[in-house]
Amino acid sequence: METLTMLLHGFYISIMPINLLACTIGVLIGTLVGVLPGIDTISAIALLLPFSYGMNSTAALIMFAGIYYGSKYGGSTTAILMNVPGEAASVVTCMDGYPMAQKGRGGAALTVAAIGSFIAGTIGVIGLTMFAPPLAQAALSFGPPEYFAIALVGLIVLTKLTGTSLLKSALMALTGIMLGTIGLDSLSGISRFTFGVAELDRGFDLSILAMGIFGIGEILTVMTKPNTQNNVPAVRFRDLYPTSEEGRRSVAPMFRGGVIGFLIGLLPGPAGTISSFTSYALEKRCSKNPAEFGHGAIEGVAGPESANNSAISATMIPLLTLGLPFCGGTAILLSGFMIHGIIPGPALITQQPDLFWGLIASMYIGNLLLLIINLPLVGIFIQLLKTPLNLLMPLVAVLTLTGAYSINNSVFDLMWIIFFGIIGFFLRRTGLEPAPLIIGIVVGPELEQGLIQGLIICDGNIWGIFTRPLSGTILVLGLVFILYHTIRWLSKVNHLREEVSS
Amino acid sequence: MTEKIIPFFFLLGSVVYLCLAGQLTFGTLQSPRSGFLPILAGITAVLFALFLIFKQLRSKESIPKENVDWTKFIFILIGLLFYITIFNIIGYFAATFIFLFYLFKIADTKGWIFPFMMAAGSSIVFYLLFKYFLAVTLP
Numbered sequence: 001m002e003t004l005t006m007l008l009h010g011f012y013i014s015i016m017p018i019n020l021l022a023c024t025i026g027v028l029i030g031t032l033v034g035v036l037p038g039i040d041t042i043s044a045i046a047l048l049l050p051f052s053y054g055m056n057s058t059a060a061l062i063m064f065a066g067i068y069y070g071s072k073y074g075g076s077t078t079a080i081l082m083n084v085p086g087e088a089a090s091v092v093t094c095m096d097g098y099p100m101a102q103k104g105r106g107g108a109a110l111t112v113a114a115i116g117s118f119i120a121g122t123i124g125v126i127g128l129t130m131f132a133p134p135l136a137q138a139a140l141s142f143g144p145p146e147y148f149a150i151a152l153v154g155l156i157v158l159t160k161l162t163g164t165s166l167l168k169s170a171l172m173a174l175t176g177i178m179l180g181t182i183g184l185d186s187l188s189g190i191s192r193f194t195f196g197v198a199e200l201d202r203g204f205d206l207s208i209l210a211m212g213i214f215g216i217g218e219i220l221t222v223m224t225k226p227n228t229q230n231n232v233p234a235v236r237f238r239d240l241y242p243t244s245e246e247g248r249r250s251v252a253p254m255f256r257g258g259v260i261g262f263l264i265g266l267l268p269g270p271a272g273t274i275s276s277f278t279s280y281a282l283e284k285r286c287s288k289n290p291a292e293f294g295h296g297a298i299e300g301v302a303g304p305e306s307a308n309n310s311a312i313s314a315t316m317i318p319l320l321t322l323g324l325p326f327c328g329g330t331a332i333l334l335s336g337f338m339i340h341g342i343i344p345g346p347a348l349i350t351q352q353p354d355l356f357w358g359l360i361a362s363m364y365i366g367n368l369l370l371l372i373i374n375l376p377l378v379g380i381f382i383q384l385l386k387t388p389l390n391l392l393m394p395l396v397a398v399l400t401l402t403g404a405y406s407i408n409n410s411v412f413d414l415m416w417i418i419f420f421g422i423i424g425f426f427l428r429r430t431g432l433e434p435a436p437l438i439i440g441i442v443v444g445p446e447l448e449q450g451l452i453q454g455l456i457i458c459d460g461n462i463w464g465i466f467t468r469p470l471s472g473t474i475l476v477l478g479l480v481f482i483l484y485h486t487i488r489w490l491s492k493v494n495h496l497r498e499e500v501s502s
Numbered sequence: 503m504t505e506k507i508i509p510f511f512f513l514l515g516s517v518v519y520l521c522l523a524g525q526l527t528f529g530t531l532q533s534p535r536s537g538f539l540p541i542l543a544g545i546t547a548v549l550f551a552l553f554l555i556f557k558q559l560r561s562k563e564s565i566p567k568e569n570v571d572w573t574k575f576i577f578i579l580i581g582l583l584f585y586i587t588i589f590n591i592i593g594y595f596a597a598t599f600i601f602l603f604y605l606f607k608i609a610d611t612k613g614w615i616f617p618f619m620m621a622a623g624s625s626i627v628f629y630l631l632f633k634y635f636l637a638v639t640l641p
Contacts, residue, residue, distance in 0.1 A: 167557065171547065390609030422579070448539040460531035461531075
């Protein structure tokens with residue numbers, strides 16, 4: 001009952017004109033980011049971080065969250081119409097969405113994707129409303145060992161699930177942890193790895209790093225690609241209606257996708273992408289005509305598109321209740337919180353109830369806005385898809401650089417951003433996923449504090465961390481996870497050896 | 503080839519980091535100090551980088567890469583460096599106009615009048631947006 005009262009209060013906060021405007025701008029930018037294949041969610045939030053300084057913190061965070069979940073809606077448009085996923089989570093939508101478009105059912109696929117996203121997105125936000133407060137309450141009793149266990153196991157799971165190689169992802173996360181130690185040590189007050197540069201005492205400015213690696217890195221990647229012409233089919237408003245058969249077949253996958261997405265969103269890693277693949281596999285298994293999958297099965301669009309939207313809402317739970325981001329999107333959202341002086345975590349719900357409940361309520365409103373925006377305006381988004389990237393990217397470059405300059409009015413920051421941009425460009429080319437790096441930087445200090453304080457609490461007895469009920473359980477789960485994957489890897493190696501020898 | 507070279511950079515970086523971390527106090531398990539996590543992280547990173555090098559050297563597979571126009575890459579970098587150099591000297595509006603016009607041409611935008619007009623129009627919009635709407639202090 002208290003949750004409902006607070007949620008209603010949240011609605012009161014989120015319908016204030018400034019917050020409603022921020023939500024609308026956020027979901028609109030999010031949709032554009034999803035639609036335009038050249039820009040990703042993290043880059044978009046990173047480049048808008050500096051512009052939010054002058055904004056009210058609740059409005060700024062509502063806008064960033066809107067971009068975050070809004071981008072998942074837009075990602076399906078290019079996947080269905082052009083076979084180009086606007087977002088990684090929409091890769092699987094190409095498999096059946098594009099064949100549907102080739103058969104002239106692209107409009108129906110877009111509608112099913114939008115309705116599925118709305119239903120599942122709402123399921124995800126309901127889950128967030130129900131589970132975030134009790135988890136935050138429970139997290140108040142967490143001590144440093146528990147935070148250490150969650151951060152460590154989270155990073156381990158994340159490295160397994162992100163990118164193409166576990167080793168590369170682990171190395172990127174470790175690099176992030178190492179970069180996170182640069183600056184003033186919060187426990188001892190000693191400057192570490194700063195070489196006497198006073199600016200580095202504050203540590204690496206996450207927004208500069210993210211704008212460089214994701215923003216400039218992406219611009220360099222897109223602008224140096226050979227030119228391609230965008231060939232987008234036309235979709236008229238009347239094409240948007242799914243047939244009754246398509247509608248009937250989509251309902252169950254939408255709800256199944258919503259539940260799967262929510263559960264996967266609670267785990268560390270790129271939840272949107274994993275949930276869409278899991279949902280696709282499940283729908284194929286549940287289907288009476290699995291052979292139709294890959295040739296335009298509506299379930300192959302409805303399930304994954306619903307799952308990735310629900311997952312996005314669930315990824316907000318560890319961020320809001322524990323202050324731990326376990327995917328690139330929430331890591332950059334955390335830096336949005338931090339530049340407004342807000343530290344998410346178990347105390348957020350009691351110390352900043354307006355912000356907490358206003359943000360959650362805005363997600364209900366945002367989901368509805370996305371449905372309203374996406375369907376009637378699909379024609380405009382299709383026109384936008386025709387915008388040549390050679391015109392768009394230079395403009396994005398100026399936005400990124402001006403944004404970075406506005407943080408400290410420093411040309412020195414612009415040099416860093418270009419440096420990180422070059423690194424981001426080469427990381428992409430070598431198959432090194434930059435997201436674990438950012439998460440390592442964000443989670444690294446939490447990990448260090450948890451470890452150091454945990455060891456002090458347990459009087460240097462590392463087993464003391466294992467014997468505490470919660471931290472012990474989490475660490476054992478992490479060990480089981482590592483053992484399971486090591487055994488699988490060894491059996492795979494043995495199998496390959498047997499094949500070679502035979 | 504790049505994927506075989508990059509792990510060496512990781513190794514070099516991790517070794518340098520570990521050497522610097524070695525100058526910090528490690529402490530004990532009862533009383534860990536500022537060098538505790540950096541040393542552990544540095545050692546793990548060195549081991550991981552060595553393992554990755556070993557794996558990459560043995561692997562015959564290479565990551566499929568998209569073609570890159572390296573001439574454009576160099577010219578974009580020159581443009582970016584030029585932009586931040588002239589930024590404070592000639593002011594935001596003029597620097598942004600030159601930078602945008604240059605990038606439009608680098609990105610193969612046809613003709614001269616259209617990119618010129620686009621660069622001029624966008625610079626005016628950006629200047630008004632940042633200077634007056636977002637109240638950013640611009641040079």
